[in-house]
Amino acid sequence: xxxxxxxxxxxxxxxxxxxxxxxxxxxxxxxxxxxxxxxxxxxxxxxxxxxxxxxxxxxxxxxxxxxxxxxxxxxxxxxxxxxxxxxxxxxxxxxxxxxxxxxxxxxxxxxxxxxxxxxxxxxxxxxxxxxxxxxxxxxxxxxxxxxxxxxxxxxxxxxxxxxxxxxxxxxxxxxxxxxxxxxxxxxxxxxxxxxxxxxxxxxxxxxxxxxxxxxxxxxxxxxxxxxxxxxxxxxxxxxxxxxxxxxxxxxxxxxxxxxxxxxxxx
Numbered sequence: 001x002x003x004x005x006x007x008x009x010x011x012x013x014x015x016x017x018x019x020x021x022x023x024x025x026x027x028x029x030x031x032x033x034x035x036x037x038x039x040x041x042x043x044x045x046x047x048x049x050x051x052x053x054x055x056x057x058x059x060x061x062x063x064x065x066x067x068x069x070x071x072x073x074x075x076x077x078x079x080x081x082x083x084x085x086x087x088x089x090x091x092x093x094x095x096x097x098x099x100x101x102x103x104x105x106x107x108x109x110x111x112x113x114x115x116x117x118x119x120x121x122x123x124x125x126x127x128x129x130x131x132x133x134x135x136x137x138x139x140x141x142x143x144x145x146x147x148x149x150x151x152x153x154x155x156x157x158x159x160x161x162x163x164x165x166x167x168x169x170x171x172x173x174x175x176x177x178x179x180x181x182x183x184x185x186x187x188x189x190x191x192x193x194x195x196x197x198x199x200x201x202x203x204x205x206x207x208x209x210x211x212x213x214x215x216x217x218x219x220x221x222x223x224x225x226x227x228x229x230x231x232x233x234x235x236x237x238x239x240x241x242x243x244x245x246x247x248x249x250x251x252x253x254x255x256x257x258x259x260x261x262x263x264x265x266x
Contacts (some may be wrong), residue, residue, distance in 0.1 A: 074134035
């Protein structure tokens with residue numbers, strides 16, 4: 001999960017290939033300069049990892065507060081709620097923006113690590129996701145939405161504290177997460193086939209419960225990958241990707257909880 005730079009291939013005089021960037025620098029520290037003096041650092045250094053974690057959670061909290069503000073606006077401001085409900089095309093535009101920015105941030109590593117474009121794209125991504133979440137929430141009872149926000153906050157806090165303290169390595173549960181994702185995938189296909197013939201409450205409830213469990217586990221997984229003290233770790237260069245992963249885990253968890261507890265409409 002750590003991003004590394006690869007040097008261009010060069011042939012020596014005798015025709016053999018020199019060692020790659022990873023082979024040549026494996027186990028070697030990096031350097032930076034403070035007041036003209038060379039200082040050794042390593043990506044696995046504890047101080048660097050702490051700064052990285054603080055940066056990720058600072059950006060994440062900014063995202064969550066922005067999302068909460070937009071959702072609250074759509075819930076408590078009747079003119080805004082009526083306007084967005086009568087203009088569903090805005091949701092389609094937001095979804096398109098969300099999809100494009102998500103693909104760029106997920107697939108284009110150079111852009112994802114290039115300041116300030118990475119933060120600009122992350123900001124656009126957050127606003128589009130917040131708009132979609134506010135649009136969906138506007139069709140649910142306000143008390144149900146606030147209840148789901150509270151449950152999501154408690155679950156996220158509990159999972160984060162547990163992931164920081166536990167010796168259980170969630171990063172090694174990739175097989176379990178893959179199986180659960182496949183279960184969700186086939187449930188979605190089944191629902192797509194059955195829904196045109198009638199709404200099946202228990203099937204939708206089962207799908208939402210599985211989704212809540214899966215993204216709770218993904219939250220623990222991504223938190224421990226962020227900490228870097230388990231089997232897998234993420235590079236401190238990838239603070240945008242780490243923030244993106246945690247943000248999506250929380251949003252999808254809230255969305256599935258809303259499907260479970262937010263059944264009554266206003």
